[in-house]
Amino acid sequence: MRGAVIHAPGDVRFETLDDPKILHPTDAIIRTAITCVCGSDLWPYRGAEPIGDPHPMGHEYVGFVEEVGSEVTSVQPGQFVVGSFATSDNTCANCRNGFPSNCLHRKFMSTCQAEYVRIPNAGGTLVALDETPDKSLWPSLLALSDVMGTGWWAAEAAEVKPGSTAVVVGDGAVGLCGVIAAKEMGAERIIAMSRHESRQKLALEFGATDIVTERGEEGVARIKEMTDGIGAGSVLECVGTAQAMSQALHSTRPGGNVGFVGVPHGVAVDGQELFFSHVGLRGGPAPVRRYLPDLIERVLTGRIDPGKVFDLTLPLAEVAEGYRAMDERRAIKTLLTP
Amino acid sequence: MRGAVIHAPGDVRFETLDDPKILHPTDAIIRTAITCVCGSDLWPYRGAEPIGDPHPMGHEYVGFVEEVGSEVTSVQPGQFVVGSFATSDNTCANCRNGFPSNCLHRKFMSTCQAEYVRIPNAGGTLVALDETPDKSLWPSLLALSDVMGTGWWAAEAAEVKPGSTAVVVGDGAVGLCGVIAAKEMGAERIIAMSRHESRQKLALEFGATDIVTERGEEGVARIKEMTDGIGAGSVLECVGTAQAMSQALHSTRPGGNVGFVGVPHGVAVDGQELFFSHVGLRGGPAPVRRYLPDLIERVLTGRIDPGKVFDLTLPLAEVAEGYRAMDERRAIKTLLTP
Numbered sequence: 001m002r003g004a005v006i007h008a009p010g011d012v013r014f015e016t017l018d019d020p021k022i023l024h025p026t027d028a029i030i031r032t033a034i035t036c037v038c039g040s041d042l043w044p045y046r047g048a049e050p051i052g053d054p055h056p057m058g059h060e061y062v063g064f065v066e067e068v069g070s071e072v073t074s075v076q077p078g079q080f081v082v083g084s085f086a087t088s089d090n091t092c093a094n095c096r097n098g099f100p101s102n103c104l105h106r107k108f109m110s111t112c113q114a115e116y117v118r119i120p121n122a123g124g125t126l127v128a129l130d131e132t133p134d135k136s137l138w139p140s141l142l143a144l145s146d147v148m149g150t151g152w153w154a155a156e157a158a159e160v161k162p163g164s165t166a167v168v169v170g171d172g173a174v175g176l177c178g179v180i181a182a183k184e185m186g187a188e189r190i191i192a193m194s195r196h197e198s199r200q201k202l203a204l205e206f207g208a209t210d211i212v213t214e215r216g217e218e219g220v221a222r223i224k225e226m227t228d229g230i231g232a233g234s235v236l237e238c239v240g241t242a243q244a245m246s247q248a249l250h251s252t253r254p255g256g257n258v259g260f261v262g263v264p265h266g267v268a269v270d271g272q273e274l275f276f277s278h279v280g281l282r283g284g285p286a287p288v289r290r291y292l293p294d295l296i297e298r299v300l301t302g303r304i305d306p307g308k309v310f311d312l313t314l315p316l317a318e319v320a321e322g323y324r325a326m327d328e329r330r331a332i333k334t335l336l337t338p
Numbered sequence: 339m340r341g342a343v344i345h346a347p348g349d350v351r352f353e354t355l356d357d358p359k360i361l362h363p364t365d366a367i368i369r370t371a372i373t374c375v376c377g378s379d380l381w382p383y384r385g386a387e388p389i390g391d392p393h394p395m396g397h398e399y400v401g402f403v404e405e406v407g408s409e410v411t412s413v414q415p416g417q418f419v420v421g422s423f424a425t426s427d428n429t430c431a432n433c434r435n436g437f438p439s440n441c442l443h444r445k446f447m448s449t450c451q452a453e454y455v456r457i458p459n460a461g462g463t464l465v466a467l468d469e470t471p472d473k474s475l476w477p478s479l480l481a482l483s484d485v486m487g488t489g490w491w492a493a494e495a496a497e498v499k500p501g502s503t504a505v506v507v508g509d510g511a512v513g514l515c516g517v518i519a520a521k522e523m524g525a526e527r528i529i530a531m532s533r534h535e536s537r538q539k540l541a542l543e544f545g546a547t548d549i550v551t552e553r554g555e556e557g558v559a560r561i562k563e564m565t566d567g568i569g570a571g572s573v574l575e576c577v578g579t580a581q582a583m584s585q586a587l588h589s590t591r592p593g594g595n596v597g598f599v600g601v602p603h604g605v606a607v608d609g610q611e612l613f614f615s616h617v618g619l620r621g622g623p624a625p626v627r628r629y630l631p632d633l634i635e636r637v638l639t640g641r642i643d644p645g646k647v648f649d650l651t652l653p654l655a656e657v658a659e660g661y662r663a664m665d666e667r668r669a670i671k672t673l674l675t676p
Contacts, residue, residue, distance in 0.1 A: 093566050094592050102592035102616050104568075157618070228431050230442075245609060254432050254440035254622075260613065267609025271583060271602030275621045278440050280495075282618035284592075 003114025004319040007054045009047035010327075012320045017056065020111070020118035025071040026089075028122030030063035030081060034142050035112050036310065037322045037334045038085075039172045040263055045323050048265060058113030059085035060145045062138060065128070066116065072123045079128040082296060083119060084288035085109050085146045090124030100124070100289035108285075113319055115338045127292045133300065139307025139335055140299045143177065147333070148295060148306040149288030150261045151177025151238070155185050157259025157282040158234035162186030167223055168208070169248045170238030171199040173309040173333040174261060176206055178236040180304050183207030187234070191226065193219055193247070199332060202308060216247060223251040232256060237283070242267050254278035261286060310335040341452025342657040345392045347385035348665075350658045355394065358449070358456035363409040364427075366460030368401035368419060372480050373450050374648065375660045375672040377510045378601055383661050386603060396451030397423035398483045400476060403466070404454065410461045417466040420634060421457060422626035423447050423484045428462030438462070438627035446623075451657055453676045465630045471638065477645025477673055478637045481515065485671070486633060486644040487626030488599050489515025489576070493523055495597025495620040496572035500524030505561055506546070507586045508576030509537040511647040511671040512599060514544055516574040518642050521545030525572070529564065531557055531585070537670060540646060554585060561589040569594060575621070580605050592616035599624060648673040 005015045020029055035058055043049040065079045075081055088095050088103035095103050107120040119125055133141060140148075151174050160166050166182040168175045171194035182190045183206065191210040192203035200211045212222045224231055231253035237244055240262025248258045249269070260283030274281065298304045312331035314322050315338075322334035343353045358367055373396055381387040403417045413419055426433050426441035433441050445458040457463055471479065478486075489512050498504050504520040506513045509532035520528045521544065529548040530541035538549045550560045562569055569591035575582055578600025586596045587607070598621030612619065636642045650669035652660050653676075660672035 093568050097568075097571075097591065097593050099593040099616050230431050230435075233435075242609075253435065255435050255437040257620075260609075264609030264613050269607040269609060269612070271580075271598075271605025271607060274607070274619070275598065275602050276623070278437050278620075278622035280618060280620035281612070282595075282616075283613045284616040285614070 001115040003111065004057045005054050006044060006051055006057050008051060009045060012045065012057065012323045014317050014319050017114060020116050022067060022069045023118065024120065025069040026121055026123060027069045028072050028075060028119045028126065029066040030061065030117050030119060031066050032061055032063045032112065032115055032117055032338045033080065034062060034138050035316070035336050036060050036142060037326055037336070038146060039174065041323065042327055043265065045327060056111040056114060058111060059109035060142060061109070061112040061117055062142045062145065063117065068122060074123045075126045075128045080132040081126040081128050082141050082144055082292060083126040084149065084292070086285050086288065087119065087121040087125040088289050089121050090289065095124070098290055099287050101285040101287045113316065113336060115316070125289060127296060129296065137299060139310050140305050141296065142335070143306035143309060144288070144292060144295045144299065146288065147173040147309060148177045148180065149291050150174045150286040152181040152291050152295065153286035154178045154236035154238055154259040154261040155181035155234070157257065158236050159257040160185040160187050160234045163188045164234055165189040165227060165232040166234040166236065167191045167193065167232040167251050168236045168238060169193050169244050170262060171196060171203065172238065175236065175238035176202055176309050177306050178238050179203050179206040179208050180306055182236070184304065191223065191232065196329065198311070216243060219247055220250040227253065230254065238262050240264050240267070249277060249279055252279045257282070259283060309333045313337065339453040341449065342395045343392050344382060344389055344395050346389060347383060350383065350395065350661045352655050352657050355452060358454050360405060360407045361456065362458065363407040364459055364461060365407045366410050366413060366457045366464065367404040368399065368455050368457060369404050370399055370401045370450065370453055370455055370676050371418065372400060372476050373654070373674050374398050374480060375664055375674070376484060377512065379661065380665055381601070381603065383665060394449040394452060396449060397447035398480060399447070399450040399455055400480045400483065401455065406460060412461045413464045413466045418470040419464040419466050420479050420482055420630060421464045422487065422630070424623050424626065425457065425459040425463040426627050427459050428627065433462070436628055437625050439623040439625045451654065451674060453654070463627060465634060467634065475637060477648050478643055479634065480673070481644035481647060482626070482630060482633045482637065484626065485511040485647060486515045486518065487629050488512045488624040490519040490629050490633065491624035492516045492574035492576055492597040492599040493519035493572070495595065496574050497595040498523040498525050498572045501526045502572055503527040503565060503570040504572040504574065505529045505531065505570040505589050506574045506576060507531050507582050508600060509534060509541065510576060513574065513576035514540055514647050515644050516576050517541050517544040517546050518644055520574070522642065529561065529570065534667065536649070554581060557585055558588040565591065568592065576600050578602050583607070587615060587617055590617045595620070597621060647671045651675065
């Protein structure tokens, strides 16, 4: 089969790879329906994370089950499945507590920009649809495997409640999905911090009520002006840089919450500053598997359409251009068709 | 009048001071019924915080109203009052959101180890009792002005719920009051981390179900053994050092919460570590004023008896010995009688 391999910063290639095989009785193999490039894939692509030996890429997927290991009973060959970027057995103590993305047997997916993919913990990870959905829904279902689930988690961790004010820091796909989530959770006011016109437009379409273009302390000052001088009750940090975290913490009112879902790079939180802010802070890899049944239902009934974050579709063979377009901000998110 | 003045680390003196006067129409003057020394007073006493010029000390008090400013209508001269260490107008946006200890007009109390005290924002800060309570209840009411309220906040911030498991890091007065709070909130299992026999005994009396004497990573390993290998759902960090924070974070299960109420000294939280832990973190100066009506009721009805944390009572004139006894861990908390 063929798939994406990263060799060095800026160097992603489409190559012939070994077909994946069942390695454990809890594995499944899927034929990729569609896959995509994630904002977090840009960390190594930009040299902000070590790459080491050349290796496959990708952790978002929807597909058709090809083969299952002997212990996998919840999905069958032929079914259309959605799964999380973090696999989970769905039975361990952390899974039972609602944190499948901290499953004691978790494996992070990392080979999904390819024609076929091995899914560890397949029984706990994959959710099969009753029937193959219309192709028009595939992008939104694909978004559930990471960005929409991650936006949902940002809003949950930020404790968005009906009537509340939510601020979204970051206008990438996750931030935009965070806007969807905040709206679904009943936020009355949703302030998207964005300076890119196409993203502002999508944020407004997804339910943002206000756009703030300023960043850093200027952005914080704007948010405070809009929130009685004290900041918002819920702030979704969807970037992962020190600047974004600082902007998020300072935009939150005493007693409010920051949900942080951008993988932190160079972020340290000063204990005394956090203490005197009275801000609650929670983040992590999104417990996507917990959300899947609900989010699939919202997609199938047309309530949400997170697939709109894909503004570039390319054949999988052109994956390198998909990375470039996102790196250069010509695309919010690239969808890849095998 | 006379009161305590700190001159240098280890040097607290009982001196003659100017009588406090009404400076603002929102002030009140109280005659101190009893006051005490706080664990946080030991930071400057031990040289861990700069002292600057000699200045009065103390932020915990119950007393009798002597005089009120022209705008104070909620309390009257002669009444027995309890108040918070952080004054609040009880009307600003932060107060309305439940965070009076982040009141936009907040002043921290700092002159309470004295015969008379000026209370800023008196109308919003002081809660008058219907009648002067029996002297036997004064210590528990005094505890509400800080340590009991702070323990309550630690448990609230750690999201202690009925049936949950709570770990308390720190066996000072606040940690011990955290045990009381966790019990009142319905925790099924309360693990107190303590290596001092007298404090262990009080923790058990207050409702702790288990004592862990190990500290640091050994302590964490013990907690994990007791919690299915994953940690506790709620951890109360009642110290404020980097070691205590690390112990608290590592003792918490994914999806669990740390409530941190020890003023952080040298604490920095690594963003990536917090991210992958899935632990929620919230702290700050306790919103004591919000709790006062409820906690006063619990004291007056005999439901809780946080005054037991005072294991040394001295005349106010012997305040220096009160500090020494706590510094040398001969006392958990020193009560002072003017």
